[in-house]
Amino acid sequence: MGTVLTLVLWVSLVVLLLGTVIRLVRISLHPVERSIVITPAPKTRWGVLWFFVVETVFFRTLLKGSLGTWLFGWLFHVCLLLMFLVHLRYLSPTPNSLTLWLMPHSALIASGLIVGLAGLLVRRLTIDRLRYISTLSDYLHLVLLLFIAVGGVTMARLGSVNVYEVTVFVQHVMSGQWADLTFNWVLATHVVGAGLVMCLYPFSKLFHGPLSWFNPTRSQTRRIRS
Amino acid sequence: MTIQRDASAHIKPHAASPEVQESLGFPSEKIDNWHDKAIELLGEKVQSSRALKLAMDACMKCGACTDKCHYYLGTQDPNNMPVARQELMRSVYKRHYTFTGKYMPWLVGAKELDETMLDRWYTYFHQCSQCRRCSVYCPVGIDTSEVSMAGRDILASVGLGQKYANQIINKANTKGNNLGLPGPALADTLAGLEEDVFEETGIPVRFPLDQHGADILLVTPSADFFAEPQVDGLIGYAKVLHQAGLSWTLSTAASEAANFGLFVGSRSHTQQLGMKIRDAAKALGVKRLVFGECGHAWRVAQNHLSELVGGFDFLDDNYPKPQHIAEVTHELLTSGAIELDATRNAHRRLTFHDSCNVARASSLGSTPNGQFTVPRALLKASCDHFFDMAEHTTKQTTFCCGGGGGLLTDELLELRIKGAKPRMDALKAVVEQHGVTDLVAMCAICKSQFATVFPEYGYAFDQVLSLHQVVGDALVMTPAA
Ligand code: SF4
Ligand code: SF4
Numbered sequence: 001m002g003t004v005l006t007l008v009l010w011v012s013l014v015v016l017l018l019g020t021v022i023r024l025v026r027i028s029l030h031p032v033e034r035s036i037v038i039t040p041a042p043k044t045r046w047g048v049l050w051f052f053v054v055e056t057v058f059f060r061t062l063l064k065g066s067l068g069t070w071l072f073g074w075l076f077h078v079c080l081l082l083m084f085l086v087h088l089r090y091l092s093p094t095p096n097s098l099t100l101w102l103m104p105h106s107a108l109i110a111s112g113l114i115v116g117l118a119g120l121l122v123r124r125l126t127i128d129r130l131r132y133i134s135t136l137s138d139y140l141h142l143v144l145l146l147f148i149a150v151g152g153v154t155m156a157r158l159g160s161v162n163v164y165e166v167t168v169f170v171q172h173v174m175s176g177q178w179a180d181l182t183f184n185w186v187l188a189t190h191v192v193g194a195g196l197v198m199c200l201y202p203f204s205k206l207f208h209g210p211l212s213w214f215n216p217t218r219s220q221t222r223r224i225r226s
Numbered sequence: 227m228t229i230q231r232d233a234s235a236h237i238k239p240h241a242a243s244p245e246v247q248e249s250l251g252f253p254s255e256k257i258d259n260w261h262d263k264a265i266e267l268l269g270e271k272v273q274s275s276r277a278l279k280l281a282m283d284a285c286m287k288c289g290a291c292t293d294k295c296h297y298y299l300g301t302q303d304p305n306n307m308p309v310a311r312q313e314l315m316r317s318v319y320k321r322h323y324t325f326t327g328k329y330m331p332w333l334v335g336a337k338e339l340d341e342t343m344l345d346r347w348y349t350y351f352h353q354c355s356q357c358r359r360c361s362v363y364c365p366v367g368i369d370t371s372e373v374s375m376a377g378r379d380i381l382a383s384v385g386l387g388q389k390y391a392n393q394i395i396n397k398a399n400t401k402g403n404n405l406g407l408p409g410p411a412l413a414d415t416l417a418g419l420e421e422d423v424f425e426e427t428g429i430p431v432r433f434p435l436d437q438h439g440a441d442i443l444l445v446t447p448s449a450d451f452f453a454e455p456q457v458d459g460l461i462g463y464a465k466v467l468h469q470a471g472l473s474w475t476l477s478t479a480a481s482e483a484a485n486f487g488l489f490v491g492s493r494s495h496t497q498q499l500g501m502k503i504r505d506a507a508k509a510l511g512v513k514r515l516v517f518g519e520c521g522h523a524w525r526v527a528q529n530h531l532s533e534l535v536g537g538f539d540f541l542d543d544n545y546p547k548p549q550h551i552a553e554v555t556h557e558l559l560t561s562g563a564i565e566l567d568a569t570r571n572a573h574r575r576l577t578f579h580d581s582c583n584v585a586r587a588s589s590l591g592s593t594p595n596g597q598f599t600v601p602r603a604l605l606k607a608s609c610d611h612f613f614d615m616a617e618h619t620t621k622q623t624t625f626c627c628g629g630g631g632g633l634l635t636d637e638l639l640e641l642r643i644k645g646a647k648p649r650m651d652a653l654k655a656v657v658e659q660h661g662v663t664d665l666v667a668m669c670a671i672c673k674s675q676f677a678t679v680f681p682e683y684g685y686a687f688d689q690v691l692s693l694h695q696v697v698g699d700a701l702v703m704t705p706a707a
Contacts, residue, residue: 027283030276033493035529036369038361038586040595040622055365065290065363073288128229129292132304133313135335137326138287203325208366211284215367216277217358 002169002181005191009173012195019202020210027214037220048221052213068123076116076145082109083152089163090170110153117146141206144193151190161187227293233303237641238349239633242387249396250495253385260384261339265322267380272319277372281312282319284366291360291370296625297353300644305350308360308370314346315373348386351377353641355631356489357582362622371631375491378632382490391632394486395495402502403448403482412481415451423461429703431468433460436510437475441542442467443507444474444551445483446518447670454677455692456670459519462694463551465701470558474516480506483523484670488530489632496526497534504535513542516549519693521583521630521669524550528588552668553591555697556600559607565702571609576696577662578605578614579649579676580624581669595621601668601693608700613660619652627667629675642675643682650683668693 042048054060059077063070086106089095095103102109121142124130155161161184172179181187200206213219244254257263272278291308293299298306305311313335320327320336327336337343356371378388397406407415416433423431434440444467450460467474480503487496507515515538517527527548532538538546558564578601590596598621606612619625628645656662667673667690676690 027276027279030279031274032276033274034533036277036372036587038358038367038369038622039589039597043594059365061363061367062288062290062365065294065365066288069288069290123289127289129304129307130287130289132229133287133289133292133307133309135287136332137334140333205284205286208284208286211280212366214276215280215284215369217361217367217369 001183001188002179005169005181005188006173006178008192008195012198016198016201019199020207023202023207024210027211032216032220035220036216038217041218041221043221045221048219051218055212055218056209069120072116072119072123074116075112076120079109079112079116083113083149090167091174092171093167106156107153110149110156113149114146114153117142117149121146137204141200141204144197148190148193148197151186151193155184155186155190158186160184227299227302229304229307230302231304234297234301234306234353234641234644235303235346235349237353237638239352239635240389240637242382242389242392246389246392246396247382247385247387249399250382250387250392250492252382252387252392256385260344260386263384264339264344264380265318267383268315268319268376269323271376271380272323275372275376277369278376280366281368281370281373282316282323285309285312285316285368286366288365290363290365291368294360294363295354295370296357296359296628296648297355297641297645300628300647301353301641303353305346306353308354308364308368311350311354312368312370312373314343314350315377318343344381344386347377348381351381352388352633352638355582355626355628355633355645357626357630358586359582359623359626362586374631375489377491378489379491382492388490388632390635391486391490394484394632395490395492395499398482398484398486398499398502399495402479403451404484404486405448405451407448407451407481409478412451412476412478416476419457419461419464423464427465427703429468429705431461431464433464434475436478438510440473440475440510440512442472442474442514442516443480443510443512444476444516444518445480445503445506445523446476446551447484447520447523448482449670449674450518451481453670453674455688455690455695456519456673458695458698459668459673459692460694462692462696462698462701463518463555465698465703466551466555466558466564466694469701469703470563475510475512477506477510479509483517483520483527485523485526486632488522488526493534496530500526500531500535503531504538507538508540514545514549515541515547516551516554518551519668519670521581521671525583525587550590552600552604552693553596555694556591556604559604566604566607566697566700567702568606568608568610568700570700571696572611573663574609574691574696575611575613575661575663576605576609576666576691577612577653577656577660577664578602578620578693579627579665579667579672580620581667581672582624582626582630584668585622585624598622601666604693604697605666608696611660613656613662615652615656619648625649625652627669627672627675628679630669630671634671634674639678643679646675646679646683650679653685654683664689664691666691666693666696 317337351374354374
């Protein structure tokens with residue numbers, strides 16, 4: 001199993017990194033034909049940067065547009081970030097202090113992650129406007145993420161995975177060496193699922209975050225007369 | 227509010243006549259290879275526009291925009307939800323230009339551009355007034371108007387142009403204005419206005435036409451020359467300019483500020499119409515270029531004109547760019563060059579409708595948010611009773627009047643009435659709460675639209691006023707000026 005998962009992680013990492021670079025380069029090569037900034041807009045580049053910082057941290061526009069989606073969406077993204085930080089424990093035998101601080105709260109973070117995703121899914125299924133615009137892939141993205149999260153929680157609950165072994169495995173993978181791992185169904189699907197998300201990320205709507213920074217409705221400054 | 231499928235599927239604009247299509251360089255009727263041509267054009271358009279590319283790629287289907295469009299709110303037709311309107315184009319784009327769309331169309335909702343889809347394009351890209359309210363609420367900032375503009379241009383390019391907008395572009399190209407008003411008729415109209423104002427005020431306010439050597443060229447929507455209440459706005463500009471002692475003129479060749487090239491997504495037509503204004507300004511030797519009350523004209527003038535027509539280097543260094551009449555009046559007011567007496571509008575209780583293209587695509591004056599504060603400052607100086615409508619229906623989140631974006635045509639009346647509903651609801655609230663008597667607008671399309679739909683909502687057609695009508699009524703005029 002170690003060999004297969006090593007391969008999965010290598011491929012996913014390469015696809016994620018290369019895909020991200022390709023997507024960013026390609027979108028930046030698309031010309032901005034004319035000024036279409038939504039006004040009032042910031043006057044300076046710093047103002048635009050500040051807009052995007054606030055937007056990225058708080059999802060301010062979404063908050064204005066839909067409280068329910070904001071609530072679940074923001075919860076999901078924040079918990080995803082925290083969960084990523086928790087997973088850094090596998091990179092080194094001596095994790096950084098933030099990760100160490102977060103580790104005892106991982107059950108809470110996982111709950112937030114699952115509540116966020118489930119909330120988004122339930123909204124998509126129950127609000128007729130959202131149902132109308134949703135395609136199969138829109139549901140599957142959420143289901144896949146939920147599946148990974150539930151797998152992680154299952155492993156943590158059952159204590160069926162040897163954390164030390166996984167740490168050694170991940171360190172090997174990251175340093176470009178083949179590594180071994182005791183077979184475990186839940187762990188295997190968890191890792192394969194995560195690998196799939198990494199591969200999908202640059203080539204699907206999941207890439208909406210980075211793309212939004214390039215939108216001429218937002219990334220231009222306002223033309224104002226002095 | 228639940229969705230009602232196809233609730234407005236029957237509302238569509240008349241097709242442009244073969245002559246009009248040809249005059250604009252489009253095929254006279256639907257071409258045989260429309261499918262391939264449309265797909266090819268779609269690819270080219272997405273390739274050449276980042277905004278369109280993002281609309282095709284970055285939508286996460288969050289649904290934040292779904293209940294923000296006045297046409298959706300008024301019709302409940304789900305295809306009028308901005309994301310669904312985009313999806314009409316996106317699903318076709320995916321089918322032809324993405325891996326998943328080509329090989330797994332069922333997964334991502336990719337669709338073929340067949341007759342049914344083409345019909346939907348024609349219907350729903352003409353049920354978007356390109357107001358961009360949806361964009362304000364979109365977390366990734368997708369601009370649905372870019373989609374409907376591109377869609378209309380593709381449709382016209384395969385022979386399916388819309389009659390109203392294309393006919394108007396044709397008239398503006400050949401006659402100089404959207405109404406097809408010939409020069410002598412314009413001169414007559416202006417002479418008539420001079421008489422009217424003299425009778426009313428006893429002051430010889432002039433409406434100069436084609437006056438060489440004037441300082442200011444005023445370019446205004448042609449509706450200002452004859453339609454109510456627009457003409458009262460024109461009278462207001464003339465009074466203000468007269469009282470301030472400014473030398474100005476109108477132009478026969480540039481007797482139209484409106485630029486429908488924008489609505490049909492055609493850069494070349496936008497440019498051609500813009501060139502007429504530049505040429506007229508140059509020929510008349512003016513120092514300043516001022517635009518009258520027209521929302522999208524101001525958007526084009528402020529954002530695109532300079533780049534489209536190669537700049538205005540011949541204008542006075544102090545006024546190197548086009549100005550809006552509201553800015554000019556506001557400057558005159560703050561500098562003390564004119565005086566407004568609010569008691570003259572004591573019989574009025576006013577509210578203000580922010581026009582989409584001024585609110586969300588332009589600015590006014592030199593202060594932040596000037597597009598909101600300048601007209602309100604003018605109104606408050608002109609009338610003691612001013613009441614804003616609800617926050618989420620004004621300023622950046624203003625609702626469209628329901629007739630913008632090239633939809634101000636009779637066959638779309640049902641859509642226009644329904645699309646006006648969110649604005650009418652907001653108006654009703656201030657009418658009931660504050661006894662508001664009139665709605666003030668500063669866009670020729672908004673004014674015509676409200677004058678038409680007001681009776682449907684229990685108001686008189688003349689309860690919509692031009693901004694400069696209110697200003698003109700309050701203006702303290704001195705015979706010596
Ligand atoms: S631009 Fe305006 S009319 Fe068009 S979809 Fe958006 S809200 Fe509706
Ligand atoms: S708000 Fe933007 S991202 Fe969300 S569904 Fe609408 S267009 Fe798509």
